[in-house]
Every structure is written in structure tokens, then in C-alpha cells.
Amino acid sequence: MPETPDSSDRFLEAAQTAVVARGQPDLEAGLAAIRETCRTLGRQPGVYRMVDAAGDILYIGKARALRNRVATYTQVERLPQRLKRMVALTRGMVVVTTGSEAEALLLESQLIKRHRPPFNVVLRDDKSFPFIALDERHAFPRLAKHRGARKEGVVYYGPFASAGAVNATLNALQKLFLLRSCTDSFMANRSRPCLLYQIRRCAAPCVGRIDTDAYAALVADAKAFLAGRANGVQERLKTAMQDAAAVRDYERAAVYRDRLKALATIQGSQAIHAGDTRLDADVVALARDRGVTSVQVFFIRSGQNWGHRALFPAHAGDVGEEEVLSAFLGQFYEELPPPPRILLDRPLPDAELLAEALSARAGHRVTLVAPQRGRLRALVEQARRNAAEAVARRLAERGTAEANLARLAEAFGLPEPPRRIEVYDNSHVMGTHALGAMIVAGPEGFVKSGYRKFNMKPGEVTPGDDFGMMRSLLTRRFRRALEEDPARSGDAWPDLLLIDGGRGQVSAALAALADLGLEDVPVVGIAKGPDRNAGREVFHLADGRELTLPPGDPLLFFLERLRDEAHRFAIGAHRARRTKAMTVSTLDEVPGVGPARKKALLMHFGTARAVKGASLEDLLKVPGINRATAEAVWQHFHPAASAADLSQ
Numbered sequence: 001m002p003e004t005p006d007s008s009d010r011f012l013e014a015a016q017t018a019v020v021a022r023g024q025p026d027l028e029a030g031l032a033a034i035r036e037t038c039r040t041l042g043r044q045p046g047v048y049r050m051v052d053a054a055g056d057i058l059y060i061g062k063a064r065a066l067r068n069r070v071a072t073y074t075q076v077e078r079l080p081q082r083l084k085r086m087v088a089l090t091r092g093m094v095v096v097t098t099g100s101e102a103e104a105l106l107l108e109s110q111l112i113k114r115h116r117p118p119f120n121v122v123l124r125d126d127k128s129f130p131f132i133a134l135d136e137r138h139a140f141p142r143l144a145k146h147r148g149a150r151k152e153g154v155v156y157y158g159p160f161a162s163a164g165a166v167n168a169t170l171n172a173l174q175k176l177f178l179l180r181s182c183t184d185s186f187m188a189n190r191s192r193p194c195l196l197y198q199i200r201r202c203a204a205p206c207v208g209r210i211d212t213d214a215y216a217a218l219v220a221d222a223k224a225f226l227a228g229r230a231n232g233v234q235e236r237l238k239t240a241m242q243d244a245a246a247v248r249d250y251e252r253a254a255v256y257r258d259r260l261k262a263l264a265t266i267q268g269s270q271a272i273h274a275g276d277t278r279l280d281a282d283v284v285a286l287a288r289d290r291g292v293t294s295v296q297v298f299f300i301r302s303g304q305n306w307g308h309r310a311l312f313p314a315h316a317g318d319v320g321e322e323e324v325l326s327a328f329l330g331q332f333y334e335e336l337p338p339p340p341r342i343l344l345d346r347p348l349p350d351a352e353l354l355a356e357a358l359s360a361r362a363g364h365r366v367t368l369v370a371p372q373r374g375r376l377r378a379l380v381e382q383a384r385r386n387a388a389e390a391v392a393r394r395l396a397e398r399g400t401a402e403a404n405l406a407r408l409a410e411a412f413g414l415p416e417p418p419r420r421i422e423v424y425d426n427s428h429v430m431g432t433h434a435l436g437a438m439i440v441a442g443p444e445g446f447v448k449s450g451y452r453k454f455n456m457k458p459g460e461v462t463p464g465d466d467f468g469m470m471r472s473l474l475t476r477r478f479r480r481a482l483e484e485d486p487a488r489s490g491d492a493w494p495d496l497l498l499i500d501g502g503r504g505q506v507s508a509a510l511a512a513l514a515d516l517g518l519e520d521v522p523v524v525g526i527a528k529g530p531d532r533n534a535g536r537e538v539f540h541l542a543d544g545r546e547l548t549l550p551p552g553d554p555l556l557f558f559l560e561r562l563r564d565e566a567h568r569f570a571i572g573a574h575r576a577r578r579t580k581a582m583t584v585s586t587l588d589e590v591p592g593v594g595p596a597r598k599k600a601l602l603m604h605f606g607t608a609r610a611v612k613g614a615s616l617e618d619l620l621k622v623p624g625i626n627r628a629t630a631e632a633v634w635q636h637f638h639p640a641a642s643a644a645d646l647s648q
Contacts, residue, residue: 026088027076029091031087034090037070037092041066045062046062046097047061047107048070053091060120062104062107063101064101066095080318082319106360109330110334120315122315123327131160132160132170133146134154135153136154140180142182158306160306160307161308162307174196178201180202193206193209238260241253279302281340283382284297284383286328296310297309326350329368343369347370354368401443408555420491423498423565425500426570427573434455434469435453435570436472441565454472470509471508479516496524498562501526502540503525526559526560592628592629601622
């Protein structure tokens, strides 16, 4: 079967188109720039960057001997077509030397993740992996989900493949160990147990329902379980349940029974059983078919399966599988701590170099192994099957998406199937906290990195004016786009605008685009039909025509999904803005009062209303508040008062 072009190929074509707009590709000019750089290079290790005429990075590579590696790009007849295109676009090079090849590998991975060059294999999924954190800095340690930087005094377990996997595990751990999940400030201000205590998911240390020694025993059991020693925990729970039943304390026995059920739930959810409670490893396998490459990663910690995820590296279509896997490992562990062992479905030529670099990054020895037999080989084979299934799903989704995009172009009279669709929606409650939202979709599905929200500033539009909001957000979006890319040569320009609304919203969008001189951007409005029933939508075109699609039409489902995603994103952003506004204090508006002084005032008076009613003498009694600040606060809440009133 002929290969289906990968999104990486389209990305490369778009990048080259952008470069052409700034200067024609010229193979001889590129070779001359590379030869000029090569003349000044030594044979030390380092990282090199190919840049185009505009200074944008085309490619980032590492080398054990810079001069030898860079010189290979002048041997054009040996280069694949991808690198020939890169050389033709190159107009300069930036070189950094390092102390070793392992350091060069680490720097290369870091720079690729930061700059995302169009000719490198790039790991596109930037979503951080969640951990379970046990905060031991408190007398009653807290168990919670964590993302981001690590802190001293906190023990981390993970990574987990998704937030859903962490939430499900935490839910079961709460039933199993009854450890608190609330924040320290919430716990400090409790006078009675919360609902979690009532449903037997917390031991209520906040109100003294458990002492520190008994709680410490629960913490020890939790740490033992998360470290893979579940059998001992299970035996202790069974014994405690039997002892309680023996003395006819059936209520306490029921508590232990429920905790045993929670333990069985966690163990049963582990689809992969490593068979070795000491195994800490990631299982990594790669599959490729018709231009689509997937890397599957399973997280095994203390013999427990903590989930798996399929990732799809970009720009990997014409790169060898071993090279793709090596690039993936370098970028994947850029921020994620590597485990002691990484099990691979194939040996890699640079496995020793990768192991050295990852060991330096992790602070402990990391080995890369391609097992050939036994239980570990079975784990790798299972990861490989999952990778192949992920590729098959992606190909099926792509085929459906391509068919829908082709039909969409035909229905709306577009010159070709759109590669980038932007969908817009507004959200407000009676005109308050108004904002506009934009989502982006294409052949690969939703492009979450392209989502944007546009907060409506006071006075920008009349409250409740949906048409004015649409004009405002489109004016802001495309005015900035014109400033950043006046030639419209980049890949951030839409092929279709889908507006959630009817004829009025479409007219507002067209007016905003016309004011900016953008009259060639297709605009379509999607409005609910009679009685606002889904499945009877009416599509409003820029030329005044109205279209409907038959109920059950796959294209209708596709467009409804785009509209619903924009609506979901807009509602979520509006809810977040409204929630944030609820926590805003009138003290935030006082000049010279920052977070520290605001906290001091609230700790002293209790509420912002009490601060407002306080006298100058009372304000001066607050620790950390000097006379100038006290006068500023008093005058802010008493603007009509005179200087004489202040001095009294």
C-alpha cells in the first residue's frame, strides 16, 4: 500500500514554505555556509545548530568530534532527501563545545525540546506526568497528586501515565490507608470532621480522632504498599479484621474488610504484573506503519504497573527506527527522572552513551536492556503490541478525519481540505466575566497547544453584546497574527473559521476580518436548529447561504464535536475566571499593599470588611504595617475624608 503522508511531512513542507518566503533554498549556498563553519571546528564533542536566512533553527545535532560530524553534511550524495532539503535552507551554524559526548547528548535533548526544530525528531507530548506525593514535613503526612518541581521532605511515587490513573489510585489509597488529602491550612481550621471521615476515607487527624502513633502506622503501611510490599499489608489487615470479628466488634471488622477490598481493587487494576516486586523499570517499544510512528511506555515501579501511554514523535517519517527511539529517550527523560532500568524492544547502537547521559541526569546508574527471553521479554512484547495497536488506531482516526475534512471542503466550497480549523465561542453570565475562546483542530485531531482565551476588559465591549465580543476577539487574534507574520507564510493561519452562532455572529466575524484586510479567510457559522435540538444545526456561509446536513451524517457529528469542544473550553475558562474573581479581596486594590501586608491585615482583623471599618490607630497596631501604609489603607476606604480627618 502507498504510504500515507505523516503530519511531520506537512510540517516540513510548511517550514520550507516559510523559509522560501524569506529567501529561496539554495544547495550551494547551504554547502558554502557549512564548509565555512567546518574550517574553524576542532575534533572536540559538542552541539551544533543549523539556522536559516532569518536565524530560525532548522536542526540541532550532537557530535563526538564536531569537525568530522559537520563535514558529513557536505557529502550531499550520501544524505537522505530530508537532510538535503535542510542543507539547502541552511545559511549559518551555531556551535557549542562540551566536555564529553554524554554532555552533548543532554544539551542536544534540552535544546530540541525547547526549540522544536522542523528537521529533528521531536517529542510532541509536553504534558507532564503526575506523581503521588507523601508530604512528611507535617506531623500527619498528606497524600496527594503532584506535578511540577520537587520539594525537600516530600516522598514521590511515580510517574503515573495519566491524571486518571493517579486519581483512581489515590481514591483507593484513601479507602485503604485513611490518610488525609486536605491542605495544611484546611486541616488547621477544622472544628469537626469533614465528609471524607464520614465515608471512611480519612482518619480525621484534624480533630484528634487518631493520634500521631496510630497515624504513623498508617503512613508506614502506605509506604510499604507503594514500595511493592503489599503482601505484608494484606496479612496485617486480615489479622486485624479477624481479631475484631472474634470480639464481635463487627463495625471495626467492616472497616478492615473495606480496606481489604480497596487493596484488591488496586492490585486488580494492574493489567501488567512484572512478577518481581523489586523491579523499577520503564518498558519502551516502538511500532511504525504507513508513515505513523508510535512509542509505547509502561511504568513499572516496585513490580506494580502504574499505567502506560502511547506517544507519537513528530518528523519521524523518514528517520530510522533506532534513531527515532534514541532521540525519543533523550527528550522523554529531559524532565522525567529515569528509573534504574529501561527495557527496550530492540538494541540501540548508542545504548551505552544514552545510559551514561541518563545516569548523569538521574544521579544513579541507569541501564538500557533489550531482553531476549523470560518475563522481561514478555513485558517488552506486550508493550510492542500496544504500540502497534496505537498506530492502527491513529491510522483509522486519520482516515476518518481526512474523509471528514474532504467532505467539509466540498460542502462549504473550500479550495482544498483544511489543515487548520479555528473554532470560536463566547461565554459570560449576564455580561460579567466575559471572555472569548478559540480551539484548533486539524487532521491529527485537536491541537491543545493552539487553544487561546481572550478576556474581555472592562469597557472593551458592552456587557452582553455577543456580536461585539466576537468582533473584539477576532480583531485581537488576527491583528497579532499580522504583526508576527505579515507575509502569512507560517502554519498558524487558519484555513477555516467555525463560529458558534448564526448569521449575526458570522457578520460580526466578517466585519472584523474586513477591517484588517483579511477578506479571504473562509467563515462558517454553526447555529442550533429549531428548538435548539442537536442534530438539526444550520450552517451559515459568508455569502448568505444556509446549509443543513442529514441527521446521522458523519460530517455533522464531526462539526458538532468541534463546536462542543469550543463550548467546553469556553465554559471552563469562564468558570475559572469567575472562581478567581470570587477570591479577590478589596485589599488588592489598595496601593502599596502586597500579599504580605494583605495577609497581615487579614490575620489581625479577620475580614476585609473589618479592615475597611478600622480606624487609623487600629491599623497602626497591625504588625508589619507602618504609618504610610496605614494612612494609604484608611484613605482608600475613606476617599471623601479630609487631611484633618486623617490627623484626628
